[in-house]
Amino acid sequence: MQSNPSMASNVEEVLLQGLSDHYKHVVESYLKFTHHKTELHLREVSKVIQEVKDSRLLDNQYSLLEVKNIIDALETVLKSTIKSETQYSNHTSLELLRQVFKEADEAGFKLKVDISSIENEETLQEIAKMENNMFPKSVGGNKLPSLKTNSEDILKLKKENDSMREQLTTLQKSYKEMMQEKTEITNQYNAVSDELKKLKNKLQGAHDPNDEKELEELRNKVAHLNSIIKSQNEELEKTQLKATQNEQKVLQLEHEKEAIKKDLVTAQNELTLKVNQTSQFQNMMTIVKNKNEELKELRDKLKLLDPNFQMKE
Incomplete structure (x- = not known):
């Protein structure tokens, strides 16, 4: 028009x-x-x-x-x-x-x-x-x-700079998320270690060398997985400095991290199962069960002697 x-x-x-x-x-x-x-x-x-x-x-x-x-x-x-x-x-x-x-x-x-x-x-x-x-x-x-040649060059450089800035932002975001997940995994590992120490302090009696050996192997496995997580974090720090690197590296690291996280959960479950299966734990549970049965028998006898008798909680 x-x-x-x-x-x-x-x-x-x-x-x-x-x-x-x-x-x-x-x-x-x-x-x-x-x-x-x-x-x-x-x-x-x-x-x-x-x-x-x-x-x-x-x-x-x-x-x-x-x-x-x-x-x-x-x-x-x-x-x-x-x-x-x-x-x-x-x-x-x-x-x-x-x-x-x-x-x-x-x-x-x-x-x-x-x-x-x-x-x-x-x-x-x-x-x-x-x-x-x-x-x-x-x-x-x-x-x-x-456009003149110099204007085209400036636009090209600006485009490359914007692309680099976007990649850096993506890498920084992925790195931050991985650091948060690493902290969560570390906290889970520390919680398992603390629980194991408490159980060891409660359990008394003879130790089964085979059970102790399996427990030690599982502890070493957990420590090894934690070491792998640390090395992955170090790799991410290096990746952060290379802003031109594409997102494939980050995805690969995330997949490896997820695999390690699954292995750690499996190891924690195995550790809990092994602790529950140790002879010390079983002996302790047997003693508690026997004491409960004795307590019940005594309570029944006292009720026969004195129907108004009530046990203090």
């Missing part, structure tokens, strides 16, 4: 009223600059979304968790991209103001600037109309002006 030339001229006259031809040209040039930057930023966002499609949407079906992870990853990248581009626009606007104020100071002028008026809706709408008139939407889809 073509814009009306007379309408475009009227809008420009209202906005640029009171400015010399030189400053009118500056305003138009800056508007062109911001327009092309906006188009470039939109292209950058489209590229980010396309990269997610190409790298993450490879299967026909996804679970709810997988979809959530993909959306979260896309959100992180988009936030970073939009924040960076917005900051860039803010900084260029500030640089333009700095140049204007510097020229005014050198000329001995004191400019009056009303910050509160820059969000005037009516004026902003007129500026939007002026931009639309200067850059009408094309039916055939006109191409944007080609």
Whole structure:
């Protein structure tokens, strides 16, 4: 749809009223600059979304968790991209103001600037109309002006930097989660060790060498698994420093950690079972059972002698 030339001229006259031809040209040039930057930023966002499609949407079906992870990853990248581009626009606007104020100071002028008026809706709408008139939407889809080589290099470096930052964030998050799980596993191990010490202190009598040997082997196995967890944490710390490494390493470490966690739970269950099966524990349970039976017999005899007799709890 073509814009009306007379309408475009009227809008420009209202906005640029009171400015010399030189400053009118500056305003138009800056508007062109911001327009092309906006188009470039939109292209950058489209590229980010396309990269997610190409790298993450490879299967026909996804679970709810997988979809959530993909959306979260896309959100992180988009936030970073939009924040960076917005900051860039803010900084260029500030640089333009700095140049204007510097020229005014050198000329001995004191400019009056009303910050509160820059969000005037009516004026902003007129500026939007002026931009639309200067850059009408094309039916055939006109191409944007080609970028210079240095601009392409900067965008490429920025893209690589954003990608590296995303990978680092993912690795840091995985490392934090693994550290939390490692703490939980360590606490479980310490709890089992404390329980074993308490049982040893309670159990008295002769020790079966075979039972003690099995217990020692299980304790060594638990200690060995804890050592493996420690080495995995050290490997994660090294991985954190290599921000360019892909997520495959983290997934592999997580799978290994889950396997170790399962082995540790199995070892703890075996340890508890072996403790319950030791001769000391069985002897202790037999003694308690016999004492309970003797106590019951004495209580019955006392009731026969004195029906009103009651045992103190």
